[in-house]
Amino acid sequence: MSRAAYFLLATLCGLMLAGMTHLSAVLAIPWLAENDAFARLRSTLSADRSELVAAPGDQSTWLPYPDPNVAVATCAYSLDEGPVRVSARTGPLFQSLSFHARGGGVYFAITDRAAVRGVLEVVVMTRRQLDEALAAEDPEDPSRDVRIVSPTREGLVVIRVLAAFHSQRPEATEAARSVACTIDREE
Amino acid sequence: MVAARLPSTGFLRARARRRGALSAALVVYALLLALALGLGSAHWATHGEYPFGVVRAGPWSVWPRAGSRDADPYTRAVIARSGDIPLGVGEGLLLHATVDSDGRPLDARCSYRIGPSTPQARFWTLTVYDAAGRPAGAQDRRNSFTSSEILRDAAGGFEILAAHEPRSGNWLMLPDSGRVSFVLRLYDTPASAGSAALDPRAVPGIHRLECAP
Numbered sequence: 001m002s003r004a005a006y007f008l009l010a011t012l013c014g015l016m017l018a019g020m021t022h023l024s025a026v027l028a029i030p031w032l033a034e035n036d037a038f039a040r041l042r043s044t045l046s047a048d049r050s051e052l053v054a055a056p057g058d059q060s061t062w063l064p065y066p067d068p069n070v071a072v073a074t075c076a077y078s079l080d081e082g083p084v085r086v087s088a089r090t091g092p093l094f095q096s097l098s099f100h101a102r103g104g105g106v107y108f109a110i111t112d113r114a115a116v117r118g119v120l121e122v123v124v125m126t127r128r129q130l131d132e133a134l135a136a137e138d139p140e141d142p143s144r145d146v147r148i149v150s151p152t153r154e155g156l157v158v159i160r161v162l163a164a165f166h167s168q169r170p171e172a173t174e175a176a177r178s179v180a181c182t183i184d185r186e187e
Numbered sequence: 188m189v190a191a192r193l194p195s196t197g198f199l200r201a202r203a204r205r206r207g208a209l210s211a212a213l214v215v216y217a218l219l220l221a222l223a224l225g226l227g228s229a230h231w232a233t234h235g236e237y238p239f240g241v242v243r244a245g246p247w248s249v250w251p252r253a254g255s256r257d258a259d260p261y262t263r264a265v266i267a268r269s270g271d272i273p274l275g276v277g278e279g280l281l282l283h284a285t286v287d288s289d290g291r292p293l294d295a296r297c298s299y300r301i302g303p304s305t306p307q308a309r310f311w312t313l314t315v316y317d318a319a320g321r322p323a324g325a326q327d328r329r330n331s332f333t334s335s336e337i338l339r340d341a342a343g344g345f346e347i348l349a350a351h352e353p354r355s356g357n358w359l360m361l362p363d364s365g366r367v368s369f370v371l372r373l374y375d376t377p378a379s380a381g382s383a384a385l386d387p388r389a390v391p392g393i394h395r396l397e398c399a400p
Contacts, residue, residue, distance in 0.1 A: 003209070010213035014220030021225025022232075026264050029233060033267035040270060053272075057322075064269050064320045067372055068331045069312045072272065094310050094374055098254070098275035104263030106254045109275030111309075111375050151256070158272050162310055162374060164335035 030103035035062075038102045038156055041076040050075045050159055050179040056169040069164070071172040075157040075181030079150060083125035083133070086157050088179040090115040093172055094162040097179075099124065102154040122146045123184060126153060157181060233264040244385040246290075246393045247282035247371065254278070279308075279374040282385075285366070287393040293368060295323075295351065295361045297398040301369070303344030306389045308373035310334050313391075315349060315359055318366040329360050350396075369393065 033039060037053075040062065044051040050073040054061035057068045066072070077084040088097060090112040097120060098109040112120060123145045125133065130149055137143055159179050163172035232238055238261050242249045253262050254273040266273060274281050286292055287299060295317075305311050314331040317323045322330045337345045338357055348354040349369075351361045361367055371391065378385055 006209065006213055010217040011220065014217035015224070017217065017221030018224035018228070021221050022229045025226055025229035026233060026260050029229070029264035030267040035270045036267035037270055037272050059321060062270055064271050065316060065370060066322065067312055067370075068314060068322045069333050074272070096275075096278040096374070098278050100272065100275075101256075104266050105256050105258050106273065106275035106278075107256045109254075109277040111278065113375070156272070158275075160274075160278070162312070162333070164310060164333045166336075 037063075037074070037100070038076060038154065041074055041156065044074070045076045045078055047075070048180060048182050050157075050177055050181060052173065052177045055173045056163045069162055069169075071159075071161045071163065071169070071176035073159045073161075073176035073179065075159075075179065077124060077150075077155055077157060077181060079124065079126050079129065079153045081183050081185075083123050083129050083147075083184040084157075084181055085145075085184045086120075086122045086124065086179065086181050088120040088159060089175070090118050090120055091171070091175055093164070093168060093175060095120070095175060096160045097122065098158045098160070099148065099150065100156040100158060101150060101152040102156075103152060105151070107151055108148045122148060124148055124150050124155075124157070126150060229264075232261055233268055235265070237262045237265050242385060244282070244390045245387040246284045246286050246288050247385075247390050248284070249280065249282050249385055251276070251280070253281075274372065279372055280376055280378055282371040282373070282390065284369045284371070284393055287395045289395065291395065292366060293393070294398065295364050295367050298348065298350030298352075298354075298361070298396040300394045300396055301347040301349060301359075301391050303340075303346060303391065304389065305334075305371065305391055306373060306376060306378040306385060308334070308376035308378070310374040311376075312372045312374075313347060313359070314370050314372075315361060316368050316370060317362055318368075323362045323367060324360055329358065332357060332359065348396075351399075 052073045054063045054066045054072040056071050095112040098106050100106050127149050130147055159176050161172040161176045163169040237250045237253055239259050240250050240252045242251055252258055254275045311334045312331055315323045324330050339345045347357040347359055349359040349361050
């Protein structure tokens, strides 16, 4: 083979490897990112209350394109120690909860319209924890919990509260940061 | 015979050594090419806007799958790199505009009229951002409207005037200069179920009025 043919072969190999590198880099980014929302909030994993990420009108938040009318708070969760019970008290302000799997993807979202007697309560669990809960349950008296299955063991619960008027901003901040996210231990 | 063979083996050995050096260089070249092209293209594809799944409605761009379970890997990578927390499907829908209704880039030195209606939603907010993705202006500036704050005309329509200088009515303050973008967020909207509700006639238009020289 001539030198040019070797060079062409090496270029083709390089291009094929480049394609593989590209795909693996794109797939790995959500897991290696150090600035994504989960990595930034990892330190709040053990907190029982939601952590405020952006108060309405907060200019110093790390959140890109923040809505100045919305208070955003999050609970980072890890399901290793058991299901996580998220309980939010709804008020006069628009409020929504969204559930983000680590590595991307919103797998569930709910707004205050779904609240029962002013409380939005959701239990996040793995598929295995759901199966165990169903097996342990009394078929005559099933649980009334809203149970959702998280596709990953770790993730974020994001609370958004909208201040429709400027004067409602403190109230929205308070509502966003007062959501309870506790580990549901078995009795 | 012997005298004739000796230089030829030396020649062969030198040629083999040269070939070894050549193939080593080619392997290094192929690996470097793979790294540079692979990582470079991955970086390029995962910064800025989501590369796939955009739906355009008038001047607005919508990524209906960004906040869903089946977001593609590139969208997930963009979200991870920006640190964004997207609006979930069922929670709301985000419409982003960097151009006006005629396709010209939004410029802070121009003034714009936005309206008169939005797709159906329980609440909506309209915010102006600077080129870096921060709400434009300082904290006390009017850089955003909610659907509750807006002044409406007799028919229920609205008109937001975005300009650097004060205007009467719904005035949204633009920064001094530079590129700007508008984001319309529809909270609790049936439009998030499918983007068929995002008809170009249903979304608000962004009409350029005049530009400072």
